[in-house]
Amino acid sequence: MLLPQSIDDTLDMLARADYVADRRLATALFLALKMRRPLFLEGESGTGKTEIAKVLSAALSRPLLRLQCYEGLDIAQAAYEWNYSRQMIEIRLAEAGGNAKRDKLGADIFSERFLIKRPLLRALESAGGAVPVLLIDELDRTDEPFEAYLLEVLSDFQLTIPELGTIKAAEPPIVVITSNRTREIHDAVKRRCLYHWVDYPDAARELEIVRRKAPGAAERLSREVVAFVQRLRTVDLFKLPGVAETIDWAGALTALDKLALDPDTVNDTLGVLLKYQDDIGRMRGSEAAGILSEVKAQLAA
Numbered sequence: 001m002l003l004p005q006s007i008d009d010t011l012d013m014l015a016r017a018d019y020v021a022d023r024r025l026a027t028a029l030f031l032a033l034k035m036r037r038p039l040f041l042e043g044e045s046g047t048g049k050t051e052i053a054k055v056l057s058a059a060l061s062r063p064l065l066r067l068q069c070y071e072g073l074d075i076a077q078a079a080y081e082w083n084y085s086r087q088m089i090e091i092r093l094a095e096a097g098g099n100a101k102r103d104k105l106g107a108d109i110f111s112e113r114f115l116i117k118r119p120l121l122r123a124l125e126s127a128g129g130a131v132p133v134l135l136i137d138e139l140d141r142t143d144e145p146f147e148a149y150l151l152e153v154l155s156d157f158q159l160t161i162p163e164l165g166t167i168k169a170a171e172p173p174i175v176v177i178t179s180n181r182t183r184e185i186h187d188a189v190k191r192r193c194l195y196h197w198v199d200y201p202d203a204a205r206e207l208e209i210v211r212r213k214a215p216g217a218a219e220r221l222s223r224e225v226v227a228f229v230q231r232l233r234t235v236d237l238f239k240l241p242g243v244a245e246t247i248d249w250a251g252a253l254t255a256l257d258k259l260a261l262d263p264d265t266v267n268d269t270l271g272v273l274l275k276y277q278d279d280i281g282r283m284r285g286s287e288a289a290g291i292l293s294e295v296k297a298q299l300a301a
C-alpha cells in the first residue's frame, strides 16, 4: 500500500480501518509519514494511541513490530542478544571435532546465525521492501538509560553491535511512540519526533467510534452512553473513563439487551466504566441518577 498523499487521504485510510481520528491527529500522522519522522503520541489511557500503530500496520500492509516498554527494559530485550547456549554448543562441537581454531571459531560464533533479533534491530532490517511499523509502546515506563539508547537508534536509524558492526536501515521504519505521561520523556527524544496529544474525543466523534466498534448497540443506547461518559469526564474522578471503556460499556449493555439507560442498570454496570472503588462509590446512587436525568433531558431537547 502506498502512503497517504494528503490529510484527507489519511483520514480516509484511518476510517477504512474503523479508526475515527480528528483532523489534527490525521495531520500529525500524515506529516510523520511524509517526513519519515517518528510520531510521538501522548495522552490518557484508552484514547486510541496503541491502536494507531495497529491500524497503520493493517492499512498499509506493513508488519507490526511491537516493543512493549517496562521498567528495566534493556538492550538484550529491545535490540539484540547473543544466543549464548547455541554459541556454547558450537564451541563444544568444534572442540570435539578437534577443529577448534581459535580465531575462526571466535568469528563464527559472533556471526548473524547466533544473533537473536529483537524489535529495534528487526525494524532496521526491512529486507524485502516493506518498511515495518515499529510501535514503542508506553515509553514512560522505561528508565532514562534506555531512552538514551533509543535516542541513538532514532537519530540515525542505525545501531551498532560491537562484534558485528553497524546496522543501518536502508529506509527508516514507520515509528509510533506512545506514553501515558507518568513521567516526562526527555526533550531530546521528543525533538526527533512529531508530537501529538491524544485527547478524549468530543461527543460526535465518540458516537461515531461507538457505532463502528459496538455495532450491535441500539442507536438510542449509544447516544445515551456517549452523553453519559462525556458528562462523567467533567467529574473530578481519580481515573476518567477512556474511549475503550465507552466501547466496553456499550457492548456490556447490549449484552444485557438494554435499549436505553436506566438508573439501576447504570449502578450495576459502573465497574465497566470506572476501575477504582472510590470512584464507583462516589458515583453510585444519586450522583449517577442525577447525571442520567441530565443526559436524558439534554438528548430529548
Ligand SMILES: Nc1ncnc2c1ncn2[C@@H]1O[C@H](COP(=O)(O)OP(=O)(O)OP(=O)(O)O)[C@@H](O)[C@H]1O
Pocket: 018, 019, 020, 021, 043, 044, 045, 046, 047, 048, 049, 050, 051, 052, 178, 180, 209, 213, 243, 244, 247
Ligand atoms: N479514535 C478511535 N477510533 C476507533 N477506535 C478507538 C479510537 N480511540 C480508541 N479506540 C478504541 O479504544 C480501545 C483502546 O485503545 P488503545 O488501546 O489504543 O488505547 P491507548 O491510548 O493505547 O490506552 P493505554 O494508554 O491504556 O494503552 C481500542 O479498542 C480502540 O479500538
Ligand SMILES: [Mg+2]
Pocket: 049, 050, 051, 137, 178
Ligand atoms: Mg496503549
